[in-house]
Amino acid sequence: MIRILLVDDHPVVRAGLRAMLGGFEEFDVVAEAAEGAGAIREIERLATLGEPVDVVLMDLQMGAGMDGVGATRRIRAMPTAPPVLILTTYDTDADILAAVEAGASGYMLKDAPPEQIRAAVQAAAAGETALAPEVAARLMGRIRNPAPALSAREIELVELLATGLANKAIAKKMFISEATVKTHLVHIYDKLGVDNRTAAIAAATARRIIRGPA
Amino acid sequence: MIRILLVDDHPVVRAGLRAMLGGFEEFDVVAEAAEGAGAIREIERLATLGEPVDVVLMDLQMGAGMDGVGATRRIRAMPTAPPVLILTTYDTDADILAAVEAGASGYMLKDAPPEQIRAAVQAAAAGETALAPEVAARLMGRIRNPAPALSAREIELVELLATGLANKAIAKKMFISEATVKTHLVHIYDKLGVDNRTAAIAAATARRIIRGPA
């Protein structure tokens, strides 16, 4: 029996996973948590009971409190850390990279068919890595065809851009001249494949280069 | 018994709703669909069987094909249209207004406690309107505070604005002249207390008038 901890802020999703996984004989959903802090408490509680969690199923987007990436990092830092399988809605590059960097051992999408999720949980429990086919394909594509990455300075500028500042104001905040701001912008437009500042914000947000405005 | 049709592109969420609603004696989940077209087929199929759907539980965000708003509009246009209760993740003005305009009889959030969802489904089945407390509060605030509220047309424009379109492109999409776009923009800037388009996007996102760009 593989003992599973569900972490998701939506009761509906937790019920769905519980129902879906409960249909498989080898799984036992032993606990649930709505956010990161509760997940860590559950892991510790079950460990002292001699029934340690075998796999954590973690959502990335959680409203209040610690987010999925932070929770994953914290869990992986525990002495007897169980593998963490990410189960989320979005498959953006930034999300995937952040999750892997935080120590996740897999990345699945919520709209995956049950058998795929089953295989991923089994893989994670066995200490293996499991990526959803879509996610794997994305990473392969990225390696083969790397999108032009924004430099640190350019990302900094895009973040200010998204707050609605004009070029002059951005220049002041970044301690550079307005001319330099414009130069950076041209490079940014080029890399993102757009031709104006609002489209740049949309593109940068879509690619999760920045988080949404305000 | 209230016969329910679930419409959501995520198998996990459908399973969750099925499990949650199945726990209540008065509910019977008679069918599921992953998108709008399938939902309409199911409604027609069940009607011919003499077991018409009493309530449709509909997600707004659906990857491929018809989205929730379009599906709702199509369903409400049917001769024996069942009430449609929206069950979604986001509570932005744009989403809420679009859903209500399309004929939804309720708007609930997925992270709502089961009892709240239960009450909403019962209300919808009885032909009443059911709004999540958060949503209701938002609408109330809008009514009480008429000053800083964008009109439906203005919200529509802000949404296009956030995708990065220029005035001319927005004009084309909205079937109005560029002059009118500019007039709307002036009013929008005024209401949001900003003085350029990027700041308007930031403000509109922060106030949850729209969801984040693209």
Added chain:
DNA sequence: CACTGGATCAACCGATCGGTTGACCGGCGC
């Protein structure tokens, strides 16, 4: 019926932005 407010359009002008060209400097790799 007059009034208000939302939506539509036009003309105009100054400010800002988009795009180019060209330049200088400092670090990194071959």
Added chain:
DNA sequence: GCGCCGGTCAACCGATCGGTTGATCCAGTG
């Protein structure tokens, strides 16, 4: 050492945007 690249700056010009004034139409409301 030389080339490449990221970061910095300047000048210029056409396109777009911001802001104003003024106007028409229509749907509610008092």
